[in-house]
Amino acid sequence: MEELEELLITSDMGVQTAMTLMEKVSSSKISEVDQVKSFLKDEILAILEPRTAEPETAPPAPRVVMIVGVNGTGKTTTIGKLAARATASGEKVLIGAADTFRAAAIEQLMIWAERADADIVKHMEMADPAAVAFDAVAAAKARNADLVLIDTAGRLHTKINLMEELKKIKRAISKKIPDAPHEILLILDATTGQNALSQAELFNDALGVTGLALTKLDGTAKGGIVISVCNALKIPLKYIGIGEKVEDLQEFNAVEFVDALF
Numbered sequence: 001m002e003e004l005e006e007l008l009i010t011s012d013m014g015v016q017t018a019m020t021l022m023e024k025v026s027s028s029k030i031s032e033v034d035q036v037k038s039f040l041k042d043e044i045l046a047i048l049e050p051r052t053a054e055p056e057t058a059p060p061a062p063r064v065v066m067i068v069g070v071n072g073t074g075k076t077t078t079i080g081k082l083a084a085r086a087t088a089s090g091e092k093v094l095i096g097a098a099d100t101f102r103a104a105a106i107e108q109l110m111i112w113a114e115r116a117d118a119d120i121v122k123h124m125e126m127a128d129p130a131a132v133a134f135d136a137v138a139a140a141k142a143r144n145a146d147l148v149l150i151d152t153a154g155r156l157h158t159k160i161n162l163m164e165e166l167k168k169i170k171r172a173i174s175k176k177i178p179d180a181p182h183e184i185l186l187i188l189d190a191t192t193g194q195n196a197l198s199q200a201e202l203f204n205d206a207l208g209v210t211g212l213a214l215t216k217l218d219g220t221a222k223g224g225i226v227i228s229v230c231n232a233l234k235i236p237l238k239y240i241g242i243g244e245k246v247e248d249l250q251e252f253n254a255v256e257f258v259d260a261l262f
């Protein structure tokens with residue numbers, strides 16, 4: 001039991017979640033190791049299984065996904081990977097460069113767009129990000145794109161509040177397509193441990209996050225943090241990043257993930 005408890009805590013799921021799980025184990029009166037493990041796996045799976053059902057029918061094209069998260073978590077990289085997947089499956093993809101706070105951010109996104117064979121809508125550095133997002137969605141409609149991916153900043157250098165800026169981007173998108181953005185995907189870095197949880201709360205309170213992507217799971221992080229985030233926020237984990245290359249993105253598989261934990 002002690003070994004299990006240690007395993008849970010060191011998997012980065014957070015002391016609180018680990019304790020709750022251990023309490024469930026002891027009240028279940030199960031003591032045989034394999035049974036305890038499979039009991040724990042089921043409990044963790046229940047936490048990870050998405051609470052919100054996917055919509056039966058896909059929204060009319062273009063589907064708009066707004067990508068948010070703090071600096072360095074892997075927003076731009078994940079956009080590149082998602083764009084490449086979508087174009088490979090025959091979709092027409094347009095990327096909106098609404099992280100306008102560094103010229104380098106726009107250039108980085110241009111490289112990914114080219115690699116993924118996706119269109120890009122960009123303005124000058126320091127342009128109004130909401131205007132970029134609006135133009136990107138407008139262009140996507142005009143060009144009959146299937147998917148729009150909106151990149152955003154993770155930190156602002158001025159006094160403008162990041163969350164207010166992101167809300168403005170969200171409003172600008174819905175001015176063009178009323179039920180868009182169809183997805184607000186929060187990118188979390190698995191190596192940041194419990195920090196990711198407070199980030200998730202912040203972004204969710206401000207924007208209403210609809211899905212998560214957990215990056216850098218190829219590093220040492222065991223990603224138990226995702227259990228803690230799913231437990232606290234009830235937001236489905238959709239993707240995991242397992243490297244810096246274009247193919248290093250996977251749809252999250254809860255069963256495989258839980259098997260890897262033990």
Ligand code: GDP
Nearest residue numbers: 071072073074075076077215216241242243244
């Ligand atoms: P952004 O600031 O959120 O846009 O983050 P970037 O997309 O620029 O990524 C920041 C750094 O993390 C870059 O060096 C990426 O190559 C790296 N990165 C992103 N995703 C992953 C991942 O899944 N695994 C690893 N090892 N590195 C990643």
Ligand code: MG
Nearest residue numbers: 075076099105
């Ligand atoms: Mg970026």
